[in-house]
């Protein structure tokens with residue numbers, strides 16, 4: 001066993017790239033005294049809507065909140081079934097449950113690792129109201145097929161774009177296909193605000209409803225309430241939540257978004273280097289992106305099949321950590337978690353492709369912050385264990 005580490009310091013998985021522009025903007029917010037929801041949130045929403053080319057963008061406290069409010073604005077509730085993927089973060093499924101609806105899992109395609117439209121079709125019942133695809137790892141889902149299914153059955157489409165800020169499918173931007181597109185700005189994502197999220201919608205009424213729901217069900221934004229043109233009364237018109245984004249968070253997001261394309265280009269380079277360097281190893285590599293789509297390159301995931309690689313997935317994770325390389329797992333399939341098995345009676349084997357991927361997958365570091373030397377260290381560490 002090779003005990004020499006490939007590097008002396010630990011390479012943190014998903015480390016954010018924080019530049020001076022963000023630091024100065026946060027300090028300016030602190031000095032201004034305006035920390036909560038205010039002009040910087042409004043600017044971040046406008047910038048994001050412009051980047052995506054959509055009419056309305058509403059900033060919220062997380063993607064989980066974005067999904068929850070999207071579903072409420074879509075009118076989903078008890079008795080409604082929402083079809084989603086088993087290869088996702090628990091937040092996707094939890095948001096469906098929080099909205100009062102029932103999640104239904106449709107297995108993924110083993111190559112693209114995205115929800116398989118044929119499986120979606122097979123799960124449709126008279127209670128199905130919505131499809132909630134996740135553009136896994138940043139690769140856009142087969143939106144033509146999903147849109148056709150949605151149209152044929154009169155279903156709402158809500159896209160989980162937590163991995164997919166930069167993704168496009170046949171010239172159309174991820175998050176603009178469905179009725180709602182939901183984004184995450186959690187620290188490991190492609191654009192970060194620490195914690196944060198965004199809902200895109202083409203509907204002005206839905207955007208207005210989401211704003212109200214995100215702030216206690218109140219009709220007037222708090223920052224307008226306290227602005228210098230006089231006190232304004234607000235009215236609570238329905239039961240809302242505390243899901244608003246702060247200016248302190250938007251201060252980070254504004255400058256992150258300004259670098260989104262440069263950071264995408266850097267991750268594209270790293271992705272290509274991994275593909276070249278790891279192609280001869282006995283491991284599974286990500287599917288080649290479709291020619292007419294744009295991959296957001298959020299996660300670089302490899303598959304460690306013990307029979308082929310000569311090491312089990314969990315031992316490989318430990319080996320990488322021992323080499324000072326931080327790694328991730330995206331994801332154990334949803335039915336691996338006891339809560340969902342107990343609540344919905346799901347079995348892991350019922351979505352076999354997601355199960356197999358979840359038990360073999362490893363995410364390698366893909367932050368724009370990585371230096372060429374860091375990338376070389378990751379490659380050397382992988383090679384030392386599976387060559």
Ligand SMILES: *Cc1c(COP(=O)(O)O)cnc(C)c1O
Nearest residue numbers: 062063064089091162184185186
């Ligand atoms: C990160 C993530 C979420 C949740 O995002 P938060 O902003 O942390 O709530 C939802 N879905 C997917 C696929 C994610 O990766």
